[in-house]
Amino acid sequence: MEIAVDERGYYGEFGGAFIPEMLYPNVEELKRRYLSIMEEPDFQRRFRQLLRDYVGRPSPLYLAERLSNHYGATIYLKREDLNHTGAHKINNTIGQILLAQKLGKTRIIAETGAGQHGVATATVCALMGLQCIVYMGAVDIQRQAPNVARMRMLGAEVRPATSGSQTLKDATNEAIRDWINHPEETHYIIGSVVGPHPYPDMVARFQSVISEEMKWQLLEHTGNSDPDLVIACVGGGSNAAGAFYHYLNTPAVRLVAVEAAGKGIHSGHSAATSVLGTKGVIHGSRTLLMQTDDGQIIEPYSISAGLDYPGIGPMHAHLIKTGRAEAVSITDDEALNAAFSLTRTEGIIPALETAHALAALDKLSFKKTDIMVVCLSGRGDKDLAAYIEYLDSHGL
Amino acid sequence: MDFNHNRIRQLFDRKKENILNIYFTAGFPRLDDTGDIITALGDAGVDLIEIGMPYSDPLADGPTIQQSGQVALRNGMTLPLLFEQIAAVRSKTDLPLILMGYFNQVMQYGETAFFEKCAEIGIDGLIIPDLPLVEYKASYRDTIESLGLGFSFLITPQTSTERIRMVDELSRGFIYMVSNAAITGAKADITRLQIDYFDRIKGMRLSNPRLIGFGISSFKTFSTACEYANGAIIGSAFIKALESSNGHLSDAVAGFVAGIKNEHGEQQTQSFDPLKN
Numbered sequence: 001m002e003i004a005v006d007e008r009g010y011y012g013e014f015g016g017a018f019i020p021e022m023l024y025p026n027v028e029e030l031k032r033r034y035l036s037i038m039e040e041p042d043f044q045r046r047f048r049q050l051l052r053d054y055v056g057r058p059s060p061l062y063l064a065e066r067l068s069n070h071y072g073a074t075i076y077l078k079r080e081d082l083n084h085t086g087a088h089k090i091n092n093t094i095g096q097i098l099l100a101q102k103l104g105k106t107r108i109i110a111e112t113g114a115g116q117h118g119v120a121t122a123t124v125c126a127l128m129g130l131q132c133i134v135y136m137g138a139v140d141i142q143r144q145a146p147n148v149a150r151m152r153m154l155g156a157e158v159r160p161a162t163s164g165s166q167t168l169k170d171a172t173n174e175a176i177r178d179w180i181n182h183p184e185e186t187h188y189i190i191g192s193v194v195g196p197h198p199y200p201d202m203v204a205r206f207q208s209v210i211s212e213e214m215k216w217q218l219l220e221h222t223g224n225s226d227p228d229l230v231i232a233c234v235g236g237g238s239n240a241a242g243a244f245y246h247y248l249n250t251p252a253v254r255l256v257a258v259e260a261a262g263k264g265i266h267s268g269h270s271a272a273t274s275v276l277g278t279k280g281v282i283h284g285s286r287t288l289l290m291q292t293d294d295g296q297i298i299e300p301y302s303i304s305a306g307l308d309y310p311g312i313g314p315m316h317a318h319l320i321k322t323g324r325a326e327a328v329s330i331t332d333d334e335a336l337n338a339a340f341s342l343t344r345t346e347g348i349i350p351a352l353e354t355a356h357a358l359a360a361l362d363k364l365s366f367k368k369t370d371i372m373v374v375c376l377s378g379r380g381d382k383d384l385a386a387y388i389e390y391l392d393s394h395g396l
Numbered sequence: 397m398d399f400n401h402n403r404i405r406q407l408f409d410r411k412k413e414n415i416l417n418i419y420f421t422a423g424f425p426r427l428d429d430t431g432d433i434i435t436a437l438g439d440a441g442v443d444l445i446e447i448g449m450p451y452s453d454p455l456a457d458g459p460t461i462q463q464s465g466q467v468a469l470r471n472g473m474t475l476p477l478l479f480e481q482i483a484a485v486r487s488k489t490d491l492p493l494i495l496m497g498y499f500n501q502v503m504q505y506g507e508t509a510f511f512e513k514c515a516e517i518g519i520d521g522l523i524i525p526d527l528p529l530v531e532y533k534a535s536y537r538d539t540i541e542s543l544g545l546g547f548s549f550l551i552t553p554q555t556s557t558e559r560i561r562m563v564d565e566l567s568r569g570f571i572y573m574v575s576n577a578a579i580t581g582a583k584a585d586i587t588r589l590q591i592d593y594f595d596r597i598k599g600m601r602l603s604n605p606r607l608i609g610f611g612i613s614s615f616k617t618f619s620t621a622c623e624y625a626n627g628a629i630i631g632s633a634f635i636k637a638l639e640s641s642n643g644h645l646s647d648a649v650a651g652f653v654a655g656i657k658n659e660h661g662e663q664q665t666q667s668f669d670p671l672k673n
C-alpha cells in the first residue's frame with residue numbers, strides 16, 4: 001500500500017480541508033497550483049540553490065560514536081541544527097516564500113511555538129523584502145525570548161496570542177483569523193505538516209530534502225541507503241515527515257514518532273496526542289487531537305514549546321493508526337536528561353524538542369547491529385534558560 | 397420530513413424583507429439563560445434565532461463571540477445540556493431556531509446522532525462554517541435533508557460565481573452572505589465595496605433567500621443590509637448588549653431589538669448615528 005496524500009487531500013481517513021468559506025479561495029488556489037509551481041525548473045533551481053548557498057545544505061549526517069557506544073548500536077545524527085537559523089524549519093520557509101512570490105503575495109504571516117519557525121519565516125521575509133507578522137502564544141513569548149528578539153531584529157512584528165493556553169494552538173488560531181481578515185495579499189506560511197490540504201503535503205515535500213540527503217549520505221557511510229530506524233520528534237510533525245518521507249514505502253525501515261508526555265501521559269499536563277487523541281478536526285484537518293467528550297479541544301502542556309500542541313499532522317495520524325510508525329511519549333524530565341546526555345557525550349546542545357527524540361533511545365528496543373538515524377531537528381540556544389535552571393537545580 | 401413544513405421555509409414564504417436574525421452564544425451570560433433569551437427575542441419581534449454552541453477554538457469568530465464562548469464553557473455549557481434547554485423552550489416559541497457551531501463538536505457527538513437529535517428537539521437549520529461543500533455533499537446532505545433540516549452555507553466577496561451557484565444548490569433555508577472578508581465582529585459602517593458585492597449577488601437571482609451577516613450592528617447597518625438582501629444577522633453587537641445587561645435580560649433584549657428595528661428605538665449599547673445618504 002503506497003503512502004501518499006490522495007486527490008481529496010487525505011491520508012487514509014485523515015486530512016481534508018475543513019475551513020470556513022472565507023479561506024476557500026486562498027486554499028483552493030494553493031491546492032490548484034502548489035505542485036505545478038514546485039515542479040517548475042526555475043522554482044527548483046532557486047529552491048535548491050538557496051538550500052545550498054543560504055541554508056548550508058546538505059546538512060551533515062554525523063556518526064555519533066560515543067552515543068553509539070553508550071547505546072550499543074550505530075547512531076547517526078542528521079544535523080538540521082546546523083542549518084542557517086538553527087533548525088529544519090527553514091527548509092519549508094524557503095520553499096513557501098518562493099511559492100508566495102509566484103502567487104504574487106506581498107504580506108506574510110506565520111504562527112510559531114518554539115520561535116524557530118517564526119525566525120525562519122522572518123529570515124526569508126528579510127531576504128525577499130516582504131512584510132512579516134508572526135503570531136506567538138504569550139506563554140511562548142516568555143519561554144522562548146531569544147527567538148522573539150531574533151524575529152524583531154529581522155524586522156518581523158511578533159503579535160502575542162492571549163487566548164487558551166497562550167501557546168502554539170492559540171497562535172495558529174490567530175494566524176488563521178488574520179488570513180481570513182486579509183485574504184487578498186497575504187500568504188500564510190504554516191510551520192508544520194498541519195492545516196488544511198494542501199499544507200501537510202506541501203510542507204512534507206519541502207522537508208523531504210532531509211531524507212533525500214539521508215539516503216545518499218547513508219549509502220556513502222554504510223553502503224546501504226536504508227537505516228533500520230529513523231527517529232524524530234513530532235509537534236505537528238514536519239521534521240519527522242521530512243526524515244520519514246523517502247522511507248514511507250520501505251516497510252523494513254522502522255519509523256519512530258516521538259511526542260511530548262509533559263509531566264506524564266495521564267498527568268493532565270501532556271501533549272501525547274497519539275495516546276490521548278481521538279478523531280476530530282483541528283486547524284482545518286481531520287486528524288487525532290486531544291479533546292473532551294463534548295468536542296472541546298484540551299489545552300496541551302509540554303516544557304517544549306514546539307511540541308506543546310494538542311494535535312498531530314494527518315499524515316502522522318495515518319502512519320500511527322495503520323502501524324506504519326511507532327509512537328513514543330517522552331516526559332519533560334526524560335527530555336531534559338537526554339539533552340544533557342547528548343551535550344556531554346557529543347558536545348552538541350539540542351533543542352528541547354529534539355531532546356525528546358533523543359530520549360526515545362532509552363525506550364526503544366533494537367539490535368546491536370541496527371543502524372539508526374535521529375533527526376537532530378534544532379539547536380538548543382533558545383532553551384538555555386530552561387537548561388541552566390535544570391542544571392542548577394540538579395547539581396549537574 | 398418534507399422541507400415545506402420547516403419553520404425557516406415557512407418564514408421566508410411569508411416574509412421576504414427586513415428579516416432579523418439574532419445570534420447568541422448558548423450559556424452566556426449565564427448557563428441557564430438560553431430559554432429566557434429565546435423567549436425575549438420572540439417577544440421583541442425577531443424573525444429567526446441562531447443559537448451558538450460555544451467552542452474552545454472558534455476560528456471564524458472575533459473577540460466578542462470568542463469571549464462569550466469561553467464564559468459559556470466555564471459556566472458549564474455542553475451539547476447535551478443545550479439540547480435539553482432547547483427542547484424545553486421549543487414548546488414556548490414557533491420561531492425558527494438555527495444551531496451554529498464547529499464541525500469538531502458535531503463529529504465528537506457523532507454526526508448522524510447529532511443531526512437526528514437536532515430534528516428531534518425541533519431545530520430547523522444548521523450553520524457549520526468549517527464543514528466544506530464537498531464533504532457535506534458526499535457525506536451529510538442526504539441525512540440532513542431526509543430529516544427536514546435546513547443548512548446554510550456561507551459566501552463571501554471572494555466566492556466565485558460558479559461556487560455561489562453550488563452554494564445555492566446545496567443550501568436549504570437561506571444563504572449566509574458574509575458581509576466582508578473578516579471574522580465576526582461589530583463594525584460601524586458598510587462600504588461602497590460591500591454594496592457592490594451585495595448588488596452583484598442580488599443580481600444573480602438565486603433560488604435561496606439571502607441574509608447578510610458579520611459586522612451588522614445598528615439600525616443603520618441593518619437597514620442598508622435589508623436593501624440588498626432579505627434581511628440580516630446580528631451577533632457580536634447583541635452579545636455586547638447581553639454583556640451589559642446586569643441581570644435585566646429581557647429589558648436588554650427588548651431594548652436592543654427595538655434599536656435595530658426602529659430608528660428612534662432605544663439602544664443601550666452604542667450611540668446612534670443618523671442615517672446618512
Ligand SMILES: Cc1ncc(COP(=O)(O)O)c(C=O)c1O
Pocket residue numbers: 087088113114115116117191192193233234235236237238239240305306307351353354377378379
Ligand atoms: C527544533 C525543533 N524541532 C521540532 C519542532 C516541532 O515541529 P515539527 O513537529 O513540525 O518538526 C520544532 C518546532 O518548533 C523545533 O523548533
